[in-house]
Amino acid sequence: MRAALVADPPAATSADRRRWAARPGSCSSGAATALPFPVMVGAPGATIGARGRPAGKRTRASQRPVGGHVSQERFVTSITRQSEDFSAWYTDVVRKAELADYSPVRGCMVIRPYGYALWEHTRDALDGMIKETGHSNVYFPLFIPKSLLDKEAEHVEGFNPQVAWVTHAGGKELDEPLAVRPTSEAIIAATVRDWIHSYRDLPLLMNLWNNVVRWEMRTRLFLRTTEFLWQEGHTFHATEQEALEETDRMLDVYRRLCDEWLAIPVTSGRKTESEKFPGAVTTLAIEAMMRDRRALQSGTSHHLGQNFTRAEGIEFLDRDNLRKNPWGTSWGLSTRIVGATIMAHGDDDGLVLPPRVAPYQVVVVPIWRREEDRVAVAGAVETVLAALRSTPDGRAVRVHVDWRDDVSPGFKYSHWELRGVPLRIEIGPRDVAAGQAVVVRRVDRVKEAAPLAALPAEIPARLERYQADLFERAARFRAANTHAADDYDTFRRVIEEEGGFVMAHWCGAAACEKRINEETGATIRVIPFDAPADPGRCLIDGGAATDRVLFARAY
RNA sequence: CGGGGCGUGGCGCAGCGGUAGCGCACGUGCUUUGGGAGCACGAGGUUGCGGGUUCGAAUCCCGCCGCCCCGACCA
Structure with a gap:
């Protein structure tokens, strides 16, 4: 885990406090590394929140004694309910939790400090796994000469409509247009x-962290933007077998990222011909279920065969003294995964973040009225902070203390719940007197008192349990919304009325796949790897199928 | 690209011929603070741009521009 984000020192001036507070993710202590947050400002004229909502009416919630039961009350009222309009909910959450903003450039977004911190934790986890599996990070240019893009026929055709071209530079028209990379194959x-002449030069295992541009007609923050951040892995192998293993291995890395870090259960499988990457032999993908029951492709891994190496004339001399084209793979995971994290866990009150990637794992809300209370509470808070920064197992907890004195504690609760902070620790004069703190879980608002002395051991354990609980919750949700359909009428009814994943038989014909898509809006998300043998008849033409494939309406 | 809608302080809106107002946010002060506090005062707008009609245009007409929503591509 990364270094803890350090809390604001109570000694800061009130103006300082406000400034820091406005930038979650900022570190105010010299001890911790200050994250370099460029403060990006939406330019004037940018359309911000075209779908806005009236500001939340302050419904003063009745006050409740500490240690009460779990509240069903809705505290955050400025967000559209998921059940009312999931898309509006998503946009509200992204904007109000200050993850991202629209920009002056159509279809492009500005990722704000809190959103970028979430991406960074996800990215760092994945980067670690990519390196563990033997890959090195590299960088390749943003611009790609047209002639290069044109070499692989299927690739050109697939990307052409989405490529942005640079035709002029240096005050004149270029001899050859440059594509702004849509991907780097x-x-x-x-x-x-x-670089490749002999089997001894292989495998070549590379990864790039960069930005790419794909001209999109309809964009959504994080989910589909014209420019997005991602990593793209590119590897070259001496045998097809090795390339196939690599394709599987990296898909599984993505599965693990979702599983272990993001608490999102995913289904791994193969894409159909119509859904595969242009230029690939086969495309593998992981699919996740969002809380509106729709599917989201969250990572892809491609076996490129010799398509690109043949087009480029890459050859190596093998052990058998024969010249061969290497076999390639490529795999990518983008900032879309942030959208997946938001939509897989969020609720009507805002974000619900998995502790392992949450910018803040714990927020401390000190409560005081008189100056003497503040001093007493500050003492207890300092003790807790020191303990959380050096827990018994040596790992630091990312904790933030909200010392703002211009907003009420209740406001702070809502503020951090909207931002999905997993655990909130409330410490007030009554707690100090009792030698305890109140710990509240974001996901279910379960509220418990814990002795101050026990927190160093308690908090890391609670964060781990929380992480596991989130995964369990998502897995139960997915299971509850996965259905089987054995005939087309049932299939249509389930897709229409229930949504979710539908497991059904498909003969393998593109025509049947196409008809289902046109008539129901559902697509084959993947042909799952772990589908049990279950022979049946294709929904459309009754052709034989050995097992079921995963259908869903998708993003 | 076809259909629909909208451009008014930072955000959300009202005003629909008589020279711009409300809520939120913002600033200052006082009282508050264990689930989004209250009051008072204050700052902030060449009404998207250009033309026309009129004594007078945010308002009516014409033309641009921009954005949003709905239908064919994609991580």
């Missing part, structure tokens, strides 16, 4: 031709 293949 072409330029990488063209470059590594000079």
Whole structure:
């Protein structure tokens, strides 16, 4: 885990406090590394929140004694309910939790400090796994000469409508247009031709963290933006077997990222011909279920065969003294995964973040009225902070203390719940007197008192349990919304009325797949790897199928 | 690209011929603070742009521009 984010020192001036408080993710202590947050400002004229809502009416919630039962009351009222309009809910949450903003550029977003911190934790976890599996990070250019992109026929055709071109530079028209990379297969293949001569040069295992541009007609923050951040892995192998293993291995890395870090259960499988990456032999993907029961493709891994190496004329001399084209793979996971995290866990009160990637794992809300109370509470808070920064197992907890004195404790509760902080610790004069703190879980608002002395051991354990609980909750939700359909009428009814994943038989014909999509809006998300043998008849033409495939309406 | 809608302080809106107002947010002060506090005072707008009609245009007409929503691509 990364270093703890350090809390605001109570000694800060009130103006300082406000400034820091306005930038969650900022570190105010010299001890911790200050995250470099460029403060990006939405330019004037940007359309912000075209779908806004009237500001929340302050319904003064009745006061309740500490240690009470779990409240069903809805405290955050400025967010559209999921049940009312899931898309509006999503946009509200992204904007009000200050994850991202629209920008002056159509279809492009500004990722704000809190959103970027969430992406960074996800990215760092994945980067670690990519390195553990033997890959090195590299960088390739943003611009790709047209001639390179044109070499692989299926690739060109697939990406053409989405490519942005640079035709002028230096005050004149370029001899050859440059594509703003939609992905880097072409330029990488063209470059590594000079690096690969012998089987001894293989495998070549590379990964790039970069931005790509794909011109989109309809965009959504994080889920589909014209420019997005991602990693793209590119590898070259001496045998097809090795390339196939690599494709599987990296898909499983993505599965583990979702599983262990994001608490999102995913289904791994193979894409159909119509859904595969342009230029790939096969495409594998992980699919996750969002809380509106729709599917979201969250990561893809492609077996490229020799398509790109042949197009580029990459050859190596093998052990058997024969010249061969290497086999390639590529795999990518983007900022879309942030959208997945939001939609897989969030509720009507805002974000619900998995502790392992949450910018703040714990927020402390000190409560005081008189100056003497504040001093007493500050003492207890300092003790807790020191303990959380050096827990018994040596791991630091990312904790933030909200010392703002211009908003009420109740406001702070809502503020941090909207932002999905897993645990809230409330410490007031009554707690100090009792030598305890009140700990509240974001996901279910379960509220418990815990002795101050026990917190160093308690909090990390509670965060782990919380992480596990979130995964369990998501897995139960997915199970409850996965159905089987054995005939087309049932299928249509389930897709229409229930939504979710529908497991059904498909003969493998593109025509049947197409008809289902056109008539129901559902697509084959994947042909799952772990589907049990279960022979049946295709929904459309009755053709034989050995097992079921996963259908859903998707993002 | 076809259909629908909207452009008015930072955000959300009202005003629909007589020279711009409300809520939120913002600033200052006082009282507050264990589930989104209250009051008072204050600051903030060449009404998207350009033309026209009129004594007079945010308002009516024409033309641009921009954005949003709905239908064919994608991580």
